[in-house]
Amino acid sequence: MLHFENVGLRYGMGEEVVSDLNFSIAPQTFQFLTGPSGAGKTTLLRLMLLSLRPTRGTIHIFGRDSATLTKDELTGLRRRIGVVFQDFRLLDHLTTYENVALPLRALGRAESSYRAEVMELLRWVGLGQRMNAIPPVLSGGEKQRAAIARALIVRPELLLADEPTGNVDPGLARRLLRLFVELHRLGTAVVIATHDLQLMDQLGFARRMVVGDGRVDIFEGNPE
Ligand SMILES: Nc1ncnc2c1ncn2[C@@H]1O[C@H](COP(=O)(O)OP(=O)(O)OP(=O)(O)O)[C@@H](O)[C@H]1O
Known part of the structure; x- marks a missing residue:
C-alpha cells in the first residue's frame, strides 16, 4: 500500500535528512518506527502522509505514484489514512x-x-x-x-501515529497499544513512531524500522 523507492529528503538547502530509502508497508501489517531523537521519524511519517514531498525518488501510495496526484486525489487518498501527530490538531x-x-x-x-x-x-x-x-x-x-x-x-486502511503514548502512564499506554493491535487485526496497516523500548517489546510480531544516519534498517518481527 505504501512503497518508497530511492527516496531522499532535505529541508531547504540542508543535508539530506534521509537518503535512498527503499521499503514497503504492506496492508494489515504492524510496524514500529524508532531511532534516536532527530533521526527523522517525524519526517518519515510526513513523507508517508504525503504532507512532505520527497526531494528525490518516488513514493507509491495505494498503488498510485504520489508525484502524479492532483490536489483532490490527494485529499481523497488522505481520507484513507488515520493520523495522530504530536500537536494533536483538535x-x-x-x-x-x-x-x-x-x-x-x-x-x-x-x-x-x-x-x-x-x-x-x-x-x-x-x-x-x-x-x-x-x-x-x-x-x-x-x-x-x-x-x-x-x-x-x-478504521483507516493506514494508521500513522507519532509517539501516541508519549503523554500517558504505562498502564494506559498498554491499553492504547491493545487498541492499535485490535485495529491491525481488523485490517489496518499500523505505523507507530516511538522511543519506548518497553512498549515495542510487548509486541514481538511487530516489524521494527530503525531510522538513523539517513537510513532505515528493517527488522522483521516474529510470526504471529
Ligand atoms: N521543518 C524543518 N526544517 C528544517 N529542518 C527540519 C525540519 N523538520 C525537521 N528538521 C530536521 O530534520 C531532522 C529530523 O527531524 P525529525 O523531527 O524528523 O526527527 P525525529 O526522529 O522525529 O525526532 P524526535 O524523536 O525528537 O521527534 C532533525 O535534524 C531536524 O532538526
Whole structure:
C-alpha cells in the first residue's frame, strides 16, 4: 500500500535528512518506527502522509505514484489514512465527542448511526467523563487520547501515529497499544513512531524500522 523507492529528503538547502530509502508497508501489517531523537521519524511519517514531498525518488501510495496526484486525489487518498501527530490538531470549539465524530460526519453519516460507537471508543480510551469538554480544558494526555480516538474511529486502511503514548502512564499506554493491535487485526496497516523500548517489546510480531544516519534498517518481527 505504501512503497518508497530511492527516496531522499532535505529541508531547504540542508543535508539530506534521509537518503535512498527503499521499503514497503504492506496492508494489515504492524510496524514500529524508532531511532534516536532527530533521526527523522517525524519526517518519515510526513513523507508517508504525503504532507512532505520527497526531494528525490518516488513514493507509491495505494498503488498510485504520489508525484502524479492532483490536489483532490490527494485529499481523497488522505481520507484513507488515520493520523495522530504530536500537536494533536483538535478543533478547540468542538467538544471531545464532536472532535472524534468529525471524520464520520465528513463521510456524511447520520449521528444516530455512530453515536454509540463514538461513545464506546471514548470510554475505552478513558475519556468517558470528558466527552463534553472542549480541548483547551483537557490535559496533554487527554488531548492525545482524543486525537487517537479521532484517528481510529473510521478504521483507516493506514494508521500513522507519532509517539501516541508519549503523554500517558504505562498502564494506559498498554491499553492504547491493545487498541492499535485490535485495529491491525481488523485490517489496518499500523505505523507507530516511538522511543519506548518497553512498549515495542510487548509486541514481538511487530516489524521494527530503525531510522538513523539517513537510513532505515528493517527488522522483521516474529510470526504471529
Ligand atoms: N521543518 C524543518 N526544517 C528544517 N529542518 C527540519 C525540519 N523538520 C525537521 N528538521 C530536521 O530534520 C531532522 C529530523 O527531524 P525529525 O523531527 O524528523 O526527527 P525525529 O526522529 O522525529 O525526532 P524526535 O524523536 O525528537 O521527534 C532533525 O535534524 C531536524 O532538526
